[in-house]
Structure formats: C-alpha cells, structure tokens
Amino acid sequence: TITLSGAGSQTVTNPSGEAFNNLIINNSFATSPQITFNNAVTVIGTLTMTDGNVNLSSNTFTLGSSTASPGTLSHPLASTNGWMYGGTIQRYFTAGTTITVGTVAGFFPMGRAADVKPLFLGKNNVANRGGLLSRSYNNTNESTSDVSIADDIGTIIRRHNSFWTSAIVSGFSAGTFSIRAG
Secondary structure, eight states, X not given: OEEEEESSOEEEOOTTOXXXXXXXXXXXXXXXXXEEESSOEEESSEEEEEEOOEEXXXXXXXXXXXSSSOOEEEOXXXXXXXXXXXXXXXXXXXXTOOBOTTSGGGEXXXXXXXXXXXXXXXXXXXXXXXXXXXXXXXXXXXXXXXXXXXXXXXXXXXXXXXXXXXEXXXXXXXXXXXXXXX
C-alpha cells in the first residue's frame, strides 16, 4: 500500500506507467491539484480517497485489473474528499452484480480543477458479462443559464450544461444500466 499524504503538492512520474496494489490519497495541500500523475496509473486492489484532488494530465486512471478482480473504491461520496480531473477514469465491473446508482460501487470521482462533477453507474444483475467502462469529464463546452422550471419540490432556477464521455472498453452484454451525473 502506498499513501500519498502531506501538506505539499506531489507528482508521480513513470513514463512506462505506474501500478499500485493499494493507493491512499490523503493530501491536505491548500491548492488543487494536490496530486499530479504524469502517466497512466492502475490500482489493482483498493483506491482510498480521503483528501486531495488528482490531475491526471490527460492520462488514464484504471481501477482493477480484470472483471474477476475489479478493484475497490473507498470514498465517502463527499466532494471535500477529492476527485480526479484532466483525464479518463476506467473501472472494471463484475458480471452478475447489482450496483445501485448513487453508491460508491459505481462512483466515478471526477470533475474539473475547480469543482467536482461526479458520475455514478448503476446496473441490475442480469448483465451476463462484466466489463471495463471508461468515463471522462469535458469542461470545454460547460455553461450555465437561468431558467424557471417548476417541479414537485420547488423551482429549478439555474441549469448547468456539463459533458461527460462514456465508453465500454471491453465486455458487458444484456442488463439494464443507469447513470446519475451531477
């Protein structure tokens, strides 16, 4: 297990990529990003995000090594505990496992340098194969506009246009999938 902690910015560079069995991100540096990965990173076991944002520097961060060994994310789902931005997050998912949308089992802790833009995957257990799913957040066309839309609990007064890219890298078939973006 490697822990990236402290109160100063940290950078990990390995041109051939970096693989960790378990990784803990716990960096309280006052300015984002707290951690910068200058290459692709894979966490085979558990990724624990306690504190700190990660700049992926246009690289891919992969959680797990296969559908049989999908890796685990430990994150309290609070934006103050950090997110990743500037690249792609990939996660492996096993077959025959139900994931309730909005839970850490399907959480992609992503955003942009200034704020979190979380995305959740949910799926029923009918999917007969697992798979590898990638997600990235694209803030180049992000915008906001004032609106007035009444709903059951009040009035929506501001709309945020945000853009994520999702792709099935491998696997998956059948089943029902849900997405929650925020």
